[in-house]
Amino acid sequence: MRQGGRRKAATVADVAVRAGVSPGTVSKALNGRGQLRPETRQRVLAAAEELGFSTNLLARSLLEGRTYTVGVLTSDSFGRFTIPVMLGVEDTLGAGQISVLLCDGRDDRIREGHYLHTLLARRVDGIIVTGRGSDPRPSLGQDLPIPVIYVLAQSEDPRDRSLIHADREGAERAVKHLFSTGRRRIAHVTGPQHHLATQRRIEGATAAFSAVGQEMVLGEPLMGEWSERWGREAASILVRSGKPFDGVFCGSDQIARGLLDGLRESGHKVPDEVGVVGFDNWEVMAEAARPPLTTIDLNLHELGRVAATELLDAMNGKALESGVRSVPCRLVVRESSESRGWFPPAPAAAATPVAPAERPEMLPGHETEPLP
Amino acid sequence: MRQGGRRKAATVADVAVRAGVSPGTVSKALNGRGQLRPETRQRVLAAAEELGFSTNLLARSLLEGRTYTVGVLTSDSFGRFTIPVMLGVEDTLGAGQISVLLCDGRDDRIREGHYLHTLLARRVDGIIVTGRGSDPRPSLGQDLPIPVIYVLAQSEDPRDRSLIHADREGAERAVKHLFSTGRRRIAHVTGPQHHLATQRRIEGATAAFSAVGQEMVLGEPLMGEWSERWGREAASILVRSGKPFDGVFCGSDQIARGLLDGLRESGHKVPDEVGVVGFDNWEVMAEAARPPLTTIDLNLHELGRVAATELLDAMNGKALESGVRSVPCRLVVRESSESRGWFPPAPAAAATPVAPAERPEMLPGHETEPLP
DNA sequence: GTGAAAGCGCTAACAG
DNA sequence: CTGTTAGCGCTTTCAC
Numbered sequence: 001m002r003q004g005g006r007r008k009a010a011t012v013a014d015v016a017v018r019a020g021v022s023p024g025t026v027s028k029a030l031n032g033r034g035q036l037r038p039e040t041r042q043r044v045l046a047a048a049e050e051l052g053f054s055t056n057l058l059a060r061s062l063l064e065g066r067t068y069t070v071g072v073l074t075s076d077s078f079g080r081f082t083i084p085v086m087l088g089v090e091d092t093l094g095a096g097q098i099s100v101l102l103c104d105g106r107d108d109r110i111r112e113g114h115y116l117h118t119l120l121a122r123r124v125d126g127i128i129v130t131g132r133g134s135d136p137r138p139s140l141g142q143d144l145p146i147p148v149i150y151v152l153a154q155s156e157d158p159r160d161r162s163l164i165h166a167d168r169e170g171a172e173r174a175v176k177h178l179f180s181t182g183r184r185r186i187a188h189v190t191g192p193q194h195h196l197a198t199q200r201r202i203e204g205a206t207a208a209f210s211a212v213g214q215e216m217v218l219g220e221p222l223m224g225e226w227s228e229r230w231g232r233e234a235a236s237i238l239v240r241s242g243k244p245f246d247g248v249f250c251g252s253d254q255i256a257r258g259l260l261d262g263l264r265e266s267g268h269k270v271p272d273e274v275g276v277v278g279f280d281n282w283e284v285m286a287e288a289a290r291p292p293l294t295t296i297d298l299n300l301h302e303l304g305r306v307a308a309t310e311l312l313d314a315m316n317g318k319a320l321e322s323g324v325r326s327v328p329c330r331l332v333v334r335e336s337s338e339s340r341g342w343f344p345p346a347p348a349a350a351a352t353p354v355a356p357a358e359r360p361e362m363l364p365g366h367e368t369e370p371l372p
Numbered sequence: 373m374r375q376g377g378r379r380k381a382a383t384v385a386d387v388a389v390r391a392g393v394s395p396g397t398v399s400k401a402l403n404g405r406g407q408l409r410p411e412t413r414q415r416v417l418a419a420a421e422e423l424g425f426s427t428n429l430l431a432r433s434l435l436e437g438r439t440y441t442v443g444v445l446t447s448d449s450f451g452r453f454t455i456p457v458m459l460g461v462e463d464t465l466g467a468g469q470i471s472v473l474l475c476d477g478r479d480d481r482i483r484e485g486h487y488l489h490t491l492l493a494r495r496v497d498g499i500i501v502t503g504r505g506s507d508p509r510p511s512l513g514q515d516l517p518i519p520v521i522y523v524l525a526q527s528e529d530p531r532d533r534s535l536i537h538a539d540r541e542g543a544e545r546a547v548k549h550l551f552s553t554g555r556r557r558i559a560h561v562t563g564p565q566h567h568l569a570t571q572r573r574i575e576g577a578t579a580a581f582s583a584v585g586q587e588m589v590l591g592e593p594l595m596g597e598w599s600e601r602w603g604r605e606a607a608s609i610l611v612r613s614g615k616p617f618d619g620v621f622c623g624s625d626q627i628a629r630g631l632l633d634g635l636r637e638s639g640h641k642v643p644d645e646v647g648v649v650g651f652d653n654w655e656v657m658a659e660a661a662r663p664p665l666t667t668i669d670l671n672l673h674e675l676g677r678v679a680a681t682e683l684l685d686a687m688n689g690k691a692l693e694s695g696v697r698s699v700p701c702r703l704v705v706r707e708s709s710e711s712r713g714w715f716p717p718a719p720a721a722a723a724t725p726v727a728p729a730e731r732p733e734m735l736p737g738h739e740t741e742p743l744p
Numbered sequence: 745g746t747g748a749a750a751g752c753g754c755t756a757a758c759a760g
Numbered sequence: 761c762t763g764t765t766a767g768c769g770c771t772t773t774c775a776c
Binding site (some may be wrong): 025035059 | 745746747748749751752756759
Binding site (some may be wrong): 432434451 | 754755
């Protein structure tokens with residue numbers, strides 16, 4: 001049966017004939033159900049083998065009313081953030097024999113609606129919606145016959161189940177880490193003001209400052225775009241401000257990398273004079289930075305894993321909880337924040353004591369991906 | 373029908389009852405087949421609408437023997453190169469109402485075999501195999517009942533159909549582009565010797581040198597790893613060699629970016645004194661480079677599109693061709709190779725004349741992807 | 745222990 | 761024009 005000459009696949013009936021039994025018996029033998037004489041079972045298995053029999057899952061699904069399939073639907077296209085989530089989902093689901101149908105919404109509501117229709121017609125057992133997290137997205141609605149989980153891009157409807165990474169806590173952790181290495185004069189350079197992520201990270205950073213009774217250098221975050229260019233520019237702004245600073249928390253790894261370049265080129269030593277922490281743990285960025293960048297890992301793979309796990313439970317009848325669940329971020333310590341021990345003494349004791357030095361959870365370094 | 377109270381979906385029979393007709397008639401009305409009185413059709417459509425009817429594609433597929441589904445199977449995990457391919461596939465297939473099942477092989481042959489089994493049991497209409505292109509991969513075999521196309525990672529078996537990007541021609545084009553901007557003393561810095569990609573790019577580059585009767589600076593390519601670090605190191609090697617050079621073709625954008633940093637920091641002006649061309653058009657890299665990097669775009673999305681198109685034909689009965697087809701790369705001109713017109717006059721006319729200045733095909737710049 | 749029959753939801757073929 | 765029937769491939773009673 002070469003590619004040209006497609007032959008009809010063998011059915012249970014075919015196997016039955018060859019084994020000299022009935023279709024029902026074949027089914028039992030193949031699925032290890034019922035009481036069969038071992039010898040009969042062997043005969044059936046042999047016949048199936050010889051015919052290259054492969055169960056037609058369509059037929060089984062039709063009967064069972066389950067397809068062991070879930071749809072992953074992106075509102076925007078699959079990008080740097082959604083892909084690790086999707087892989088986490090696929091990974092977890094694949095272990096449970098569940099397949100993933102891919103639907104790329106491309107920021108087009110019409111297209112998305114069309115995909116939703118297709119998924120329902122294909123009778124998927126559940127749907128995971130993902131996309132940019134900059135802002136909440138419209139709900140697919142409450143009247144779907146299957147469970148839906150929103151990941152990264154949370155649903156506008158609080159009755160839906162949404163999973164996001166803990167931006168706020170991550171940012172707080174980043175800043176506390178800088179404090180814990182002895183730095184005191186810390187600035188925050190981040191993305192566009194209107195992004196939800198920007199706001200959440202500012203909140204987290206602010207909380208960390210309050211906790212130790214310090215003020216942000218320049219009094220407020222420097223907001224710009226998520227780019228290396230902006231990071232370089234911010235470095236220049238900081239330097240020219242004349243205000244002393246010994247730490248910078250950046251809202252993204254790209255910004256951090258630009259900032260690192262800017263600092264190096266204006267003669268500031270990292271981490272000796274300034275500690276820098278980024279956000280995202282975009283490994284190619286963080287590892288190629290000079291020096292390698294300490295940053296917050298979004299745990300996107302884990303986010304996908306959790307989403308898949310919750311969805312699996314829901315598919316098995318357990319009611320889905322409502323509202324937003326946030327999955328913790330991880331601090332990944334690299335060189336850019338190393339403490340060198342010569343910092344000025346800590347300022348007057350703050351109301352809340354500085355968090356003790358953290359046990360950094362190192363991520364294993366990934367090899368650079370080979371070229372195709 | 374909230375998420376908890378899953379109700380059985382309406383069937384053609386339900387619609388039939390409600391519309392006061394038979395199931396057969398419902399089918400015709402819904403699919404626009406056969407001769408129906410317009411009024412009847414309307415009644416059926418209304419009933420379907422009211423019941424929220426959605427065709428059960430499983431049942432249809434079972435009957436039709438086609439599922440309008442293809443599997444995309446990676447040998448390694450989905451990475452920087454395979455993802456654009458997969459998106460190209462999904463894009464093309466989605467337009468034809470075909471869904472994509474995702475299978476992440478993770479470099480594990482057992483796992484891959486398991487996925488293949490599942491795909492066949494689900495009766496997909498075709499399979500696209502993808503993965504790292506560093507070396508050919510084992511064939512899935514010739515005895516599959518459905519067409520298979522290998523993309524990026526070509527099959528070891530020449531009877532299979534493989535699609536790859538035109539590495540060799542891309543490299544040749546890159547070097548010719550440097551020549552066309554007036555440069556003559558060009559070096560080649562690239563990846564590990566044992567990679568097929570490295571070899572193909574060296575071949576292409578060599579061809580371009582031969583065409584204009586020039587020698588590669590240092591006489592041979594500098595081979596290292598696919599990293600920025602190696603790019604920086606190579607810059608230093610080149611500079612310290614004392615040999616004059618005015619152009620460098622890098623085997624990857626990462627190498628190129630490191631090289632650009634190295635050159636800048638050792639006081640060499642790009643593009644004024646040295647022109648640099650990369651490979652991959654990894655946009656975040658190429659655009660963030662200083663200056664923005666001229667490079668070769670692998671056309672991965674197009675590769676996916678072509679693969680999907682060939683697969684569609686094959687699924688419709690057209691026999692798949694055998695062997696490797698290579699899809700052209702594109703030159704993307706940015707600042708790093710700009711001609712400044714003050715170069716030394718061209719050397720003694722070569723046997724083959726220098727290619728005339730190329731019409732650079734600019735790609736639209738992509739915005740930096742917003743954070744989640 | 746094993747076989748026969750019914751049915752999952754749909755559509756194509758043939759009656760009426 | 762519309763209804764009836766059969767069957768896609770499988771599993772699951774329920775007889776034997």
